[in-house]
Amino acid sequence: MAVIHVKKSLDIALLILFFVGLASNFMTAQVHEAAGIIFLVGVIAHNVINRNFYRNFLRGKFNRRRIVNHVTIILFAVGILTLTISGAALTEFFTASTEINWRSLHLTAAICSTVALFVHILIHASRYVHGKNFYAAAMTTFIFAVAAIFGLPYVDRWFHKVxxxxxxxxxxxxxxxxxxxxxxxxxxxxxxxxxxxxxxxxxxxxxxxxxxxxxxxxxxxxxxxxxxxxxxxxxxxxxxxxxxxxxxxxxxxxxxxxxxxxxxxxxxxxxxxxxxxxxxxxxxxxxxxxxxxxxxxxxxxxxxxxxxxxxxxxxxxxxxxxxxxxxxxxxxxxxxxxxxxxxxxxxxxxxxxxxxxxxx
Ligand SMILES: Cc1cc2nc3c(=O)[nH]c(=O)nc-3n(C[C@H](O)[C@H](O)[C@H](O)COP(=O)(O)O)c2cc1C
CATH class of the missing domain: 3.40.50.360 (Flavodoxin domain)
Structure with missing residues (x-):
């Protein structure tokens, strides 16, 4: 029971941290970097706690829901890895190639991760939410995903001086x-x-x-x-x-x-x-x-x-x-x-x- 509480608290904390990270334009670079590092540590902890999922990753039947879930998790993992690498390249601590536009890469990875995260949450919610409520949740996810795709670059452009x-x-x-x-x-x-x-x-x-x-x-x-x-x-x-x-x-x-x-x-x-x-x-x-x-x-x-x-x-x-x-x-x-x-x-x-x- 205690483990379930820890899992849920961690997931909620991760979700909050993810949104804090997305609001990077409203905070100093140091706060954004700190939120990113804590989020990364939290994601690793989330994966360690849910390690059984990987043990059974390729086992059993693959229905549509499971395929979407797997693809989403892979997309999210690639997104977080890209966020970490591009985020590190954008800090003062590393000297990164100027051939690559690390900011654009970071922003693109943030958008992909946001969409993957919403779908991931939706898939898990489908266990508890059914019928009309599920469609309402799916629609909300879709709206947030579209807002992330179109809104993030706009907000970024608005606030960001290069x-x-x-x-x-x-x-x-x-x-x-x-x-x-x-x-x-x-x-x-x-x-x-x-x-x-x-x-x-x-x-x-x-x-x-x-x-x-x-x-x-x-x-x-x-x-x-x-x-x-x-x-x-x-x-x-x-x-x-x-x-x-x-x-x-x-x-x-x-x-x-x-x-x-x-x-x-x-x-x-x-x-x-x-x-x-x-x-x-x-x-x-x-x-x-x-x-x-x-x-x-x-x-x-x-x-x-x-x-x-x-x-x-x-x-x-x-x-x-x-x-x-x-x-x-x-x-x-x-x-x-x-x-x-x-x-x-x-x-x-x-x-x-x-x-x-x-x-x-
Ligand atoms: C008055 C004004 C109108 C703009 N309208 C558009 C627009 O319709 N579409 C767009 O993509 N960007 C628009 N922008 C953004 C600019 O095109 C963009 O920031 C450009 O790189 C600014 O160049 P500058 O710093 O040399 O002025 C607008 C910016 C300003 C100041």
Whole structure:
């Protein structure tokens, strides 16, 4: 009887710890790491207590319920192992390869483990819950699983500012492109007065190198320059965007609904270049209005534009169609980069730029 109590208490504690771990954006890295380590120890204890399950793992008949249970447990084990390895790689105690995006891997493993955990709980609940109640529990599990799949990356993007070390990520192979290249970018950073200490909300979706805030599009521009050389030109608006992320989202919404083209402080001398690598964030699934103003203000006919879009999950949106409609330039096959993938995107950018169809 006492063993059953210990088992149940451990399972409830594990469930609570798992959710504490998922809420990583609301706590310090140290608390998240501590919760992760305690959870791992708890999972090992859970498996030791339930070791009989493994003794009979392949014995007996396999009905549908048992197959789903086994697959779920294997998926959960792989998820926890990946969480542990990627979690360790993200701490200061280990030096991990910068080729792998450990954050994305950690987040993906968290999503897979969450779904597996819900199914695992549901399967066990089916012993005690029947009929309508079981369907209600299954539906709740399904809703939580969908929320985890779509919600976690969103919440992560909202709160997370990515730390980069330029001296590391800007190193690597280079290409000698044909002709002169101009790299033009627009970013929230450079058009916003951020407070001295950027908090989690205003700093959402940004990058930092030490104390310096870097825009995602800016970081991509620097990565491109480290591959091809060439000049970088930043588009600056006369207006200043709010430091708060969601306030900027609202301002951009108004710009779209009012058809406003925010005035630009400066325009690049595009005449001197044949090829323009244009880097911009996706705003409301389309081109940011300041970028539209740049395209309307410069004569780009006869030029070739290589678009790179950075985004929070929306890909290109309709921005490439907009580019095609707004200019007489030739638009190359574009590249999209999810904001959290930027620190490990140099190889991707290199391959894209190197492909003959793209840069020649
Ligand atoms: C005003 C605004 C609107 C946005 N709209 C979208 C969107 O529709 N889809 C999306 O995936 N990401 C959207 N994002 C996220 C940005 O595209 C993403 O964070 C990008 O990497 C930011 O680049 P930056 O730091 O150079 O400004 C939006 C961000 C802002 C500020």
């Amino acid at each position: 730390e980069v070390n330029r001296s590391e990520i800007l190193r690597g192979e280079q290409i000698q492109p044909d002709g002169k290249i101009l790299i033009v970018y627009f970013s929230r950073v450079g058009n916003t007065n951020f407070p001295e200490k950027v908090d989690a909300v205003s700093g959402a979706s940004l990058m930092v190198d030490g104390d310096e805030i870097i825009g995602n599009a800016q970081m991509i521009a620097e990565l491109v320059q480290s591959v091809t050389g060439g000049e970088i030109f930043a588009l600056h608006t006369e207006k200043i965007y709010p430091a708060d992320y969601s306030a900027t989202v609202q301002v951009a919404k108004q710009e779209i609904s009012n058809g406003e083209l925010p005035a630009l402080k400066n325009l690049p001398a595009v005449d001197a270049y044949d090829k323009i690598i244009l880097i911009y964030p996706l705003w409301w699934s389309t081109l940011p209005k300041p970028v539209e103003n740049f395209l309307r203000s410069c004569d780009l006919s006869g030029k070739k534009i290589f678009p790179i879009v950075t985004h929070g999950g929306g890909g290109f949106g309709d921005s490439i169609d907009m580019l095609k409609n707004l200019t007489h330039a030739e638009i190359s096959s574009p590249l999209e980069i999810y904001s959290s993938d930027i620190p490990s995107a140099r190889k991707n950018i290199f391959d894209w730029l190197k492909s003959a169809a793209t840069i020649r």
